[in-house]
Amino acid sequence: MNGAQMQRDKPWIFRTYAGHSTAAESNKLYRGNLAKGQTGLSIAFDLPTQLGYDSDDPMSRGEVGKVGVAISHLGDMRTLLDQIPVATMNTSMTINATACWLMALYVAVADEQGAPRAALSGTTQNDIIKEYLSRGSYVYPPAASLRLTKDLILWCAREAPKFNPMNVCSYHLQEAGATPVQELSYALATAVAVLDLVRASGQVSEERFADVVGAMSFFVNAGMRFVTELCKMRAFVELWDEIALERYGVKDPAKRRFRYGVQVNSLGLTEAQPENNAYRILIEMLSVTLSKRARARAVQLPAWNEALGLPRPFDQQWSLRIQQIMAYETDLLEYGDIFDGSKEIEAKVESLKALARAELAAIDEMGGAVQAIDSGYLKSKLVESNTARLEGIERGEQIVVGVNKFTTAEPSPLTAGEGIIYVPSAKAETDQIARLKAWREARDTRAVRTALEELRAAAKSGVNIMPASIVAAKAGVTTGEWGAALRGEFGEYRAPTCSASLSNSDGG
Amino acid sequence: VKFLVGKPGLDGHSNGAEQIAVRATDAGMDVIYDGIRLTPDEIVARAADGVHCVGLSILSGSHVAMTREVLAKLKAAGLAHVPVVVGGIIPPADAEILKAEGVAAIYTPKDFALNGIIHDIAGVVERAAG
Numbered sequence: 319m320n321g322a323q324m325q326r327d328k329p330w331i332f333r334t335y336a337g338h339s340t341a342a343e344s345n346k347l348y349r350g351n352l353a354k355g356q357t358g359l360s361i362a363f364d365l366p367t368q369l370g371y372d373s374d375d376p377m378s379r380g381e382v383g384k385v386g387v388a389i390s391h392l393g394d395m396r397t398l399l400d401q402i403p404v405a406t407m408n409t410s411m412t413i414n415a416t417a418c419w420l421m422a423l424y425v426a427v428a429d430e431q432g433a434p435r436a437a438l439s440g441t442t443q444n445d446i447i448k449e450y451l452s453r454g455s456y457v458y459p460p461a462a463s464l465r466l467t468k469d470l471i472l473w474c475a476r477e478a479p480k481f482n483p484m485n486v487c488s489y490h491l492q493e494a495g496a497t498p499v500q501e502l503s504y505a506l507a508t509a510v511a512v513l514d515l516v517r518a519s520g521q522v523s524e525e526r527f528a529d530v531v532g533a534m535s536f537f538v539n540a541g542m543r544f545v546t547e548l549c550k551m552r553a554f555v556e557l558w559d560e561i562a563l564e565r566y567g568v569k570d571p572a573k574r575r576f577r578y579g580v581q582v583n584s585l586g587l588t589e590a591q592p593e594n595n596a597y598r599i600l601i602e603m604l605s606v607t608l609s610k611r612a613r614a615r616a617v618q619l620p621a622w623n624e625a626l627g628l629p630r631p632f633d634q635q636w637s638l639r640i641q642q643i644m645a646y647e648t649d650l651l652e653y654g655d656i657f658d659g660s661k662e663i664e665a666k667v668e669s670l671k672a673l674a675r676a677e678l679a680a681i682d683e684m685g686g687a688v689q690a691i692d693s694g695y696l697k698s699k700l701v702e703s704n705t706a707r708l709e710g711i712e713r714g715e716q717i718v719v720g721v722n723k724f725t726t727a728e729p730s731p732l733t734a735g736e737g738i739i740y741v742p743s744a745k746a747e748t749d750q751i752a753r754l755k756a757w758r759e760a761r762d763t764r765a766v767r768t769a770l771e772e773l774r775a776a777a778k779s780g781v782n783i784m785p786a787s788i789v790a791a792k793a794g795v796t797t798g799e800w801g802a803a804l805r806g807e808f809g810e811y812r813a814p815t816c817s818a819s820l821s822n823s824d825g826g
Numbered sequence: 827v828k829f830l831v832g833k834p835g836l837d838g839h840s841n842g843a844e845q846i847a848v849r850a851t852d853a854g855m856d857v858i859y860d861g862i863r864l865t866p867d868e869i870v871a872r873a874a875d876g877v878h879c880v881g882l883s884i885l886s887g888s889h890v891a892m893t894r895e896v897l898a899k900l901k902a903a904g905l906a907h908v909p910v911v912v913g914g915i916i917p918p919a920d921a922e923i924l925k926a927e928g929v930a931a932i933y934t935p936k937d938f939a940l941n942g943i944i945h946d947i948a949g950v951v952e953r954a955a956g
Contacts, residue, residue, distance in 0.1 A: 452841070
């Protein structure tokens with residue numbers, strides 16, 4: 319058979335989760351990655367940006383440009399996307415508490431570039447529920463946060479229907495120790511909680527609601543037990559179809575499709591003998607690419623040296639090449655589903671589905687995902703699973719090569735010497751702050767004041783926050799000002815300390 | 827032994843801090859863990875409560891700046907004698923810097939045996955007392 323004549327499926331989108339220091343540095347990195355054949359962007363923001371602080375806020379000290387890029391205003395977003403055509407780019411933004419603001423900045427740049435809003439594609443993560451559970455980047459209390467989630471969903475449905483306004487995350491649950499059944503049930507319960515809220519708002523017609531369901535996307539994880547993980551993905555597809563049909567009455571099968579992006583597991587990557595991680599990453603990718611019926615729409619892979627520090631451009635390139643080799647050199651994309659009819663796979667999928675349905679019913683019984691977080695149920699379940707996982711490794715029941723078995727190794731030339739991880743410039747923070755100060759001085763303060771008043775009014779009245787946010791972005795409002803305006807209206811959330819659910823200790 | 831587990835900075839990845847808190851409690855320590863996003867001032871104020879060791883968990887890459895600030899503020903509060911240990915993704919070069927500034931022990935992902943870490947912390951406390 320001649321491969322060239324064969325009908326091949328289009329490969330998934332290749333991404334690399336990236337961003338650090340300043341917008342200019344990250345833009346350079348993105349353009350380099352795109353030149354190497356990456357087909358989508360995945361933007362990592364620094365913690366101040368994720369939490370609605372300006373780079374010169376006392377809370378931001380030491381954190382500027384560290385886990386991602388600092389974006390304090392429209393000028394930064396413009397620089398970040400310089401020479402990148404927003405109209406044709408598929409951009410994933412890992413942003414939650416401040417998702418509406420970063421989307422407003424993105425839309426403002428798209429408007430400047432002349433890109434039609436209806437052409438915008440990509441995702442904002444916008445899954446605040448898992449922030450309370452595992453990732454910790456929440457700002458506002460749950461009710462206000464969910465209202466922002468809903469506003470962005472409704473705005474996208476109206477103005478940017480190709481954009482996925484929410485990426486429901488099971489990824490972080492696995493990193494926090496979730497079992498496959500917990501990943502399935504907690505992520506689906508999150509999607510249901512948000513969709514129920516959007517439906518109850520009465521702001522979207524029955525017919526348009528099917529589009530809202532269809533725009534939901536997911537962000538999952540894949541670990542080393544790759545056969546189970548493959549079955550988990552097939553279970554996700556079938557359960558989501560079931561929920562969309564039975565709970566929401568979505569008639570069009572295309573709108574019931576489980577669409578997901580993936581970052582494979584970092585939890586299982588080891589600091590010891592880190593070169594082995596290259597194989598682990600490849601094996602983990604199998605579970606989200608092999609099944610045609612449950613194949614990822616977008617894949618981003620960690621780098622082999624992630625447990626050591628920040629990856630260098632070379633390390634990210636090495637991971638991108640894994641995807642390209644799988645998609646272009648192998649014959650994977652020439653076949654239909656290669657597991658249909660396998661009794662072994664089917665039995666595992668059915669068993670995962672049954673267990674997940676039972677857990678979903680239990681969460682429903684408690685009043686849904688939000689209540690199950692409030693009561694501490696979900697968090698304590700996750701901590702329990704993680705404890706069991708770690709104990710398994712310590713006792714040697716779960717083998718981790720190079721860590722608790724086969725620890726004798728040759729010295730690795732890959733980790734010898736200096737410069738084996740990326741060290742961001744120490745100047746990034748001071749540079750960023752200097753540019754922010756100049757930005758504040760150059761803008762029209764009256765326009766800023768008016769935009770902030772309108773933003774506060776929108777927050778208070780409950781109208782969609784997006785239009786006022788886009789106006790604010792264009793007026794030159796900063797990330798910290800947007801964050802503070804909403805903190806003023808919504809207050810700030812302080813999670814109950816989980817000491818009580820962690821142990822029997824009365825300390826703390 | 828009274829052990830304060832602190833997460834300074836904006837990072838919210840609390841899995842490591844939680845697991846240490848669980849295991850230290852199981853080992854009979856009196857653990858104080860107030861959750862994520864504490865300021866160095868809040869951590870020092872808690873440490874003044876007669877703790878025997880302060881453990882910091884930092885995964886955002888800001889470990890040097892954060893730890894320096896906590897050490898300086900402990901000193902200013904007359905708590906320089908309380909040993910500080912740090913856990914996170916800490917490259918060896920940074921570990922050297924932190925040790926030179928007075929950090930008693932550093933734990934990274936290769937220290938997967940939690941009981942070993944807790945045992946080690948107990949040793950740190952003993953040496954500080956002795």
